[in-house]
Structures are given as structure tokens and as C-alpha cells.
Amino acid sequence: MTVRFVALFTGGLAFLPFFSDAQTFQSARTVWASDGAGVPALARDVDLMLRSGELELASIQRDGVFQGRTHERLDQYHRGVRVFGGQLVWHKEAGRVLSITGKLFGIDNDEISVSTDAALDADAAVAHALAASEANAFAVGLVELVVLPMKLGVELAYYFHVRGDRTLDAFFVDASRGRILLRYNDHRSQTGMVGLGVGTWNDQKKMTVQQAAGTHRAVDTVRPFGIRTYDVNFDARTWNRYAADTPAFLATDADNEWMDGAVVDAHVYAGYTYDYYFKQHGRRGVDDAGLANINFVHIARQSAGFNNAFYDPVDNSLNYGDGDGITFNFFSSSLDVVAHELTHAVTQFTSDLIYLNESGALSEAISDIMGVSVEFFFEPAGSGRQRADWVLGEDIFINFGPIFRSFRDPNAIGDPDHYDVRCAPPVCTEDFDNGGVHINSSIVNHAFYLMVEGGTNRVSGMRVDGVGRAQMDRIESIFYRGFTAFLVPSSNFSDAREATLRAARELYSADSALEQTVRQGWDAVGIH
Amino acid sequence: MRRIASFLGLIVLAMGVASEAQQEPETNTVTPSAKTARRFQVLVNGGLGSGGRSFGGVSTFTEFLEQGSSRRDYDGSGGFVFEFGGIYSITREIGIIGSFELFSGDNNAFFEEIVPHPLLFNQSRSASSELAGLSYSENALHLGVVYSIEQPAITVDLFGGPSIFFTETELVTNVSTSSSYPFDELALGSTRTSKFSESPFGFNVGAALTYRFTPVVGVSVQGRFSRASVSLEAQEDSDPLEFDTGGLRVSFGLRLSF
Numbered sequence: 001m002t003v004r005f006v007a008l009f010t011g012g013l014a015f016l017p018f019f020s021d022a023q024t025f026q027s028a029r030t031v032w033a034s035d036g037a038g039v040p041a042l043a044r045d046v047d048l049m050l051r052s053g054e055l056e057l058a059s060i061q062r063d064g065v066f067q068g069r070t071h072e073r074l075d076q077y078h079r080g081v082r083v084f085g086g087q088l089v090w091h092k093e094a095g096r097v098l099s100i101t102g103k104l105f106g107i108d109n110d111e112i113s114v115s116t117d118a119a120l121d122a123d124a125a126v127a128h129a130l131a132a133s134e135a136n137a138f139a140v141g142l143v144e145l146v147v148l149p150m151k152l153g154v155e156l157a158y159y160f161h162v163r164g165d166r167t168l169d170a171f172f173v174d175a176s177r178g179r180i181l182l183r184y185n186d187h188r189s190q191t192g193m194v195g196l197g198v199g200t201w202n203d204q205k206k207m208t209v210q211q212a213a214g215t216h217r218a219v220d221t222v223r224p225f226g227i228r229t230y231d232v233n234f235d236a237r238t239w240n241r242y243a244a245d246t247p248a249f250l251a252t253d254a255d256n257e258w259m260d261g262a263v264v265d266a267h268v269y270a271g272y273t274y275d276y277y278f279k280q281h282g283r284r285g286v287d288d289a290g291l292a293n294i295n296f297v298h299i300a301r302q303s304a305g306f307n308n309a310f311y312d313p314v315d316n317s318l319n320y321g322d323g324d325g326i327t328f329n330f331f332s333s334s335l336d337v338v339a340h341e342l343t344h345a346v347t348q349f350t351s352d353l354i355y356l357n358e359s360g361a362l363s364e365a366i367s368d369i370m371g372v373s374v375e376f377f378f379e380p381a382g383s384g385r386q387r388a389d390w391v392l393g394e395d396i397f398i399n400f401g402p403i404f405r406s407f408r409d410p411n412a413i414g415d416p417d418h419y420d421v422r423c424a425p426p427v428c429t430e431d432f433d434n435g436g437v438h439i440n441s442s443i444v445n446h447a448f449y450l451m452v453e454g455g456t457n458r459v460s461g462m463r464v465d466g467v468g469r470a471q472m473d474r475i476e477s478i479f480y481r482g483f484t485a486f487l488v489p490s491s492n493f494s495d496a497r498e499a500t501l502r503a504a505r506e507l508y509s510a511d512s513a514l515e516q517t518v519r520q521g522w523d524a525v526g527i528h
Numbered sequence: 529m530r531r532i533a534s535f536l537g538l539i540v541l542a543m544g545v546a547s548e549a550q551q552e553p554e555t556n557t558v559t560p561s562a563k564t565a566r567r568f569q570v571l572v573n574g575g576l577g578s579g580g581r582s583f584g585g586v587s588t589f590t591e592f593l594e595q596g597s598s599r600r601d602y603d604g605s606g607g608f609v610f611e612f613g614g615i616y617s618i619t620r621e622i623g624i625i626g627s628f629e630l631f632s633g634d635n636n637a638f639f640e641e642i643v644p645h646p647l648l649f650n651q652s653r654s655a656s657s658e659l660a661g662l663s664y665s666e667n668a669l670h671l672g673v674v675y676s677i678e679q680p681a682i683t684v685d686l687f688g689g690p691s692i693f694f695t696e697t698e699l700v701t702n703v704s705t706s707s708s709y710p711f712d713e714l715a716l717g718s719t720r721t722s723k724f725s726e727s728p729f730g731f732n733v734g735a736a737l738t739y740r741f742t743p744v745v746g747v748s749v750q751g752r753f754s755r756a757s758v759s760l761e762a763q764e765d766s767d768p769l770e771f772d773t774g775g776l777r778v779s780f781g782l783r784l785s786f
Contacts, residue, residue, distance in 0.1 A: 059702075060721045060722065205649075206592065206647055222709075278709070279710055
């Protein structure tokens with residue numbers, strides 16, 4: 001029995017005149033009944049179709065928003081064979097039909113009349129598809145006989161999937177002669193996706209990438225803040241022309257298994273730092289407004305000995321040298337270094353500390369502090385490679401051991417641990433380390449360390465009762481707030497002390513134990 | 529259909545045996561009781577069936593380079609049972625019994641989705657919930673041999689034999705999840721269910737106690753235990769869901785003898 005939709009002409013129904021996909025499939029009747037008058041009439045027709053076997057219940061979907069509401073999906077059938085793409089949905093509540101939506105084939109046009117006797121068996125149909133696929137492809141899932149309402153005619157076909165090395169194709173093979181009627185890529189991927197990255201130290205990470213133009217680009221489209229990593233490929237002209245943001249310069253990988261450690265670490269660690277700022281401080285990107293982050297790697301060959309990483313405040317980019325290959329590895333290979341450089345961007349969008357003398361040392365200090373904080377957030381504490389610790393840049397060294405800076409004992413590598421022993425003119429001038437920005441930062445770093453871990457300052461002999469590693473996040477919040485909210489470009493060490501004390505009072509109340517700890521820390525390193 | 533046809537064939541065979549037995553001369557000289565004088569009994573019962581269906585499974589999938597999983601566990605509740613059928617007495621003690629039983633109850637589902645983190649290894653997120661009131665129906669055709677012990681007003685029937693079950697159970701087939709940056713938590717979205725049918729063979733054994741008000745009319749209390757194994761392929765990349773259907777059914781009803 002074929003029900004011809006008596007309700008088609010009754011009031012209250014909306015049979016919309018557009019087609020499902022006229023490019024590939026036959027025209028389908030859109031069914032849309034959603035008001036009180038039309039629904040019961042159409043529901044009777046649908047019920048008749050259910051009884052006649054033209055529709056069959058396929059699934060019942062519970063509504064996630066309206067409790068008690070269900071969406072029953074009814075597949076269209078022709079002589080016991082499912083019509084591919086034909087489906088109605090009853091939207092019900094407590095057994096009452098609220099509305100009916102969907103698309104049915106063969107309603108407006110001639111009735112579907114294709115025979116449902118397959119001359120070809122399913123195995124033969126699969127063999128035809130495999131013959132048209134890559135060498136190692138194989139069929140997966142069910143092989144289903146369907147009625148396929150193609151634009152050029154309704155066909156009886158076998159529907160199944162064939163999995164290749166990195167593909168999943170849907171096949172529709174003619175059930176009489178084995179022709180491939182329709183084939184399409186059924187990998188339902190988003191533009192943003194995840195690839196496997198192998199870092200400098202052979203550790204595996206998840207690379208957030210973009211699939212485009214037959215390859216994968218180092219463009220993070222998973223996080224709301226874009227991260228793009230460019231492979232300069234040792235071409236200074238490319239580096240300088242980057243402002244054009246040419247996609248061709250983006251780091252790419254064809255198979256999405258990224259083996260270039262410099263690219264992987266720069267890209268992934270920038271993401272970790274973004275995540276840290278968001279989770280710990282609620283900050284959305286370096287400008288707190290979702291500004292994209294740009295990384296440049298392979299800016300010079302190792303033979304050139306570019307042993308540095310830096311933040312460029314003009315184009316807001318992070319730039320990583322490849323090291324010399326003897327002492328230094330890629331400068332993106334250390335999480336604390338990447339977080340350090342990104343924090344310079346945060347500083348630029350907040351206090352914009354002048355990169356000279358004490359303000360410059362404060363800029364370096366907050367970058368160091370956030371660098372180790374990100375390490376403690378993502379890496380297990382301990383000593384060794386890729387462990388959270390109180391030293392900076394240890395993972396960059398090819399032979400593990402040397403460090404750039406020590407929070408616990410700056411004096412051990414010749415850096416000052418008290419204001420009285422700071423690097424001052426005539427040694428530290430504007431012409432030498434910008435007035436000691438990488439040297440005197442250790443005084444602030446050491447204060448931060450004492451506030452967390454506790455201990456006695458070597459010079460003053462003053463003891464600080466640290467809050468402990470479990471409450472390290474509180475000291476981090478105090479420093480983040482103090483440095484980003486209260487400092488200005490020309491702030492000095494004393495200003496930093498007052499800024500963090502004020503932050504401690506705001507976050508944890510006046511005269512709190514945390515405020516006392518912060519005060520003790522600054523006192524111990526001689527900053528008043 | 530082939531299974532049902534085979535089962536009906538069994539019934540016909542049993543009836544044939546019964547009719548051959550019926551042709552044997554009656555040798556019992558005791559005054560015929562209501563039962564032997566009346567070879568047919570019609571039974572109509574209603575009562576309660578036990579739940580106790582407990583089954584589940586885990587399917588796995590790969591997402592964000594790691595393995596995730598979907599767990600589904602179901603517990604069935606008891607429900608109302610209705611049965612109608614008849615007994616045909618071949619001898620004073622031996623007869624055959626056939627009945628059709630209808631049972632419907634609910635299944636409660638627990639489901640859990642474990643989805644890998646898109647940004648970090650070994651940081652999978654999980655979300656779980658429960659769904660009550662999934663429909664479950666279990667109809668069964670029971671056949672068997674009945675052995676009767678008769679007293680003046682009371683009859684005890686012991687019976688057992690093969691059964692075929694017609695089960696339809698609603699199962700959770702898809703649970704949608706969502707997550708937003710920083711992707712540390714997983715939220716459940718809509719849940720999709722589908723109905724699955726299976727017709728397994730099994731067995732039934734039981735006993736009934738009948739009190740006769742008159743030679744024609746009686747009331748009975750009956751206990752029956754039946755069982756069959758159901759196997760449903762409800763989830764991809766997962767072993768079939770298997771559970772036992774049937775169980776203990778206690779019912780009360782009428783017996784009419786003709």
C-alpha cells in the first residue's frame with residue numbers, strides 16, 4: 001500500500017519547496033508540520049506508512065533540553081529496502097506528536113518503482129569497490145542493500161564503507177552490474193584537528209593543526225586563540241616578508257605525524273602557555289582579547305650559532321634560534337623558555353615595562369616566574385629533562401646540566417640573590433645587558449622562590465616561611481596581578497614589592513598569611 | 529521466520545504424539561474426575577514477573593590519537609505478566625501444555641563516555657548519566673509436558689518444556705558529548721535509543737495449584753521459571769550485549785475445563 005499523503009493539502013502544514021541535494025540526489029519532498037491543526041492529519045498518514053512498511057522506526061532520540069521529549073526517526077522503505085536519505089522524525093512528548101519533519105523521496109515525482117531483487121551479491125559489490133581503492137583498503141561495517149534515489153534515476157545499490165590508510169570512503173555499488181554509483185569521503189573531520197608531534201627530546205605531544213590543501217598546517221584552530229608556527233627554513237627574506245602572512249611559509253606536514261622538534265615544541269608549548277594563562281589567570285591570549293600568536297622557527301642554521309629566543313614587540317612574534325647543535329639544541333625545546341617569551345608579550349600588553357635597568361629586570365623576572373610556573377603546571381616536579389624545577393632553560397642544553405638561571409640559588413651561577421649585590425654601573429650599564437636585565441632579574445626570582453618554598457637568604461640571613469608547593473598558585477596569582485595590573489613602564493623593584501603586596505591584600509585580604517609571606521620574601525632579598 | 533516455523537513444527541509434532549496417545553484405550557477404572565472427564569483446560573493468568581536482567585558492555589573508539597570508550601550498563605525491573613493457553617490431557621496424569629506469555633517491564637541504563645583530551649595525552653575526560661524507563665517487552669510461547677496430581681478439589685500440575693521468546697528491548701545507541709575550551713570537562717548532550725529484537729529458544733519449568741469450585745471452573749496459582757539467552761549487537765566495535773531473558777513469573781488465574 002502506498003500512502004499518498006492526504007494531509008498534503010490540509011491546512012497548517014508546510015511542505016517546503018526546496019530539495020535535499022539536487023546536485024547528486026533526486027528531488028525530495030520536505031515535510032514540516034509543526035502546528036496544532038496540521039500535525040494530527042499528517043500523523044495519521046505517517047502512521048499508515050508505518051503500518052504499510054513504507055516507514056520503519058530507526059531510532060529514538062531523547063531530547064537533551066526538554067525532559068520527556070523524544071525524536072523518533074523513521075526511515076523510508078521501498079518494498080522492504082531502505083531508501084537512502086529518506087527519513088521522517090516524529091517529535092513527541094508523553095506520546096503526543098508535537099511536530100513531524102523530514103524528507104521523503106518519490107512523493108512528488110513518479111513513485112519509486114525500482115526492483116529490489118539484487119542480481120549481484122554483496123561480496124561481489126565489495127570486490128568492485130576494493131578494486132577501485134588503494135592496495136591495502138578493506139571493507140568495514142555492514143553492507144546494506146539500499147534504494148539510492150540518484151538524480152539520474154533510482155537505483156538499487158549496496159552501501160558500505162572502505163577504509164584506506166587514512167581514508168574512509170562511502171561506496172554505493174549498483175546491485176545489478178557492479179558499477180560504482182556514488183563514492184565520497186566519509187571522514188567527518190573538522191577543519192581543526194589534532195596530529196601527532198614528536199618533540200626535540202623525542203616526547204610525543206598533540207599538535208593542533210589545520211587540514212588544508214592536501215596537507216596539514218601548523219595552525220591551531222582548536223583553541224579559541226590562534227597559534228601559527230612558521231618555518232622560516234633559514235631564509236632571512238622569508239622571515240622578513242612574513243608580514244604578508246603567506247600560508248606557504250607555515251610549517252606543514254603531509255601525514256600529520258610531525259617529526260620536526262623545533263616546530264612541534266614551539267607550537268605545542270605556546271599552546272600550553274596559553275592554556276596556563278587561561279586556566280590559572282583567566283587570561284584569553286597575550287592581549288586578553290584573543291590575539292593570535294605567531295612563532296618562527298629555523299630562523300638560522302645551527303652553523304650560524306643563533307643561540308637565543310626572543311619576543312618581537314613590533315610584529316608580536318616569538319622567534320626561536322636553532323642553537324649551535326653543540327651546546328644548545330632548538331630554543332623552543334624548553335617549555336619554560338617558550339612560556340618566558342610569551343610572557344614578554346603579556347607584559348607588552350599590560351605594564352609594558354621598559355626593557356632597561358630595573359624595569360627591564362622586572363620584565364625578565366616575571367617572564368622567568370611565569371616560565372617555571374607553566375612548567376609546574378604541566379610537567380611533573382623533579383630534576384632531569386622535562387621536569388618542573390627551579391631553574392630556567394635546562395632543557396635547551398644538549399648535555400643536560402647547565403642552566404640559564406636559578407631561582408633557588410642564583411649565586412651558584414654568578415647571579416645576584418640580594419639587592420645589595422645587584423649588578424650596577426659601571427658593570428651593568430645600558431650597553432651591557434640593558435643595565436643587567438637578565439642578571440638582576442634573579443633577585444626577584446629568588447624572592448618568588450622563597451615565598452613558595454621558604455628558606456633563608458644567603459646575604460641577609462633572613463628566613464621566609466614559604467606557602468609550600470601546594471599553594472604556589474596563590475603566589476603566582478599575586479605576581480600575575482601585581483605585575484599586569486599595577487606596574488607601569490618605568491616601575492622599579494620597590495614598585496614591584498608594593499604591587500604584589502597590594503595584589504595579596506586584594507586577593508587574600510589584608511594582613512593575611514599570604515601578604516606576610518610576600519612581605520617576608522621581599523624583605524629577605526633587600527627590596528623595600 | 530525460519531526459527532518460528534521450526535518451533536511451530538515442534539508443536540505439530542507434539543500434537544501428533546498426543547493424538548496417538550489419545551487413541552489408546554482408557555484403562556483406569558476409577559471414577560473419572562473432572563479433569564479426566566474433561567480433556568481440555570483453558571488457562572488465563574495474570575501476575576508479576578521478576579526483573580534481574582543485568583547486562584552491559586564497553587565499546588572503544590579512537591579520537592585525538594587516543595582510545596576512548598563508551599560504557600552501557602542495563603538493569604531490568606520486574607513487570608506485569610499475562611498468560612493464556614491450554615492443557616490437553618493425554619492420560620489421567622500426563623498432558624501437554626501450551627501457553628503464550630506477555631511480559632513488559634522497564635530497563636534502566638547507566639552510560640559513561642570517556643573521551644580523550646584534544647590537547648593533552650593521558651587526560652581523558654568522562655561524563656556519565658542514567659536513563660530510566662527504557663522499554664522492554666518479552667513475549668514467549670511455552671510448550672511442555674504436564675504431570676498432574678489430582679485430589680478431589682485440588683490439582684497440582686508440574687510442567688516443563690521448550691520455549692521461544694520474542695524480546696524487544698530499547699537500548700542506548702548514541703550519546704552525544706560536547707566540550708569547550710580548555711576542554712577539561714565533558715558535557716553530555718542528547719541520548720539516542722533504538723529498539724532491538726531477538727527470538728531465542730529456551731526452556732520453561734513450573735508448577736500450578738488449581739482449586740476447583742465446580743468441575744468446570746477453578747482458580748489457580750502458578751509459578752514458572754523460564755530462560756533463554758539473548759545476544760544483541762547494539763554497539764559497533766563492541767562485543768554483543770548478552771543477557772538472559774525470562775525468569776521467575778508468579779501468576780494467578782482461571783482454569784476452565786471442557
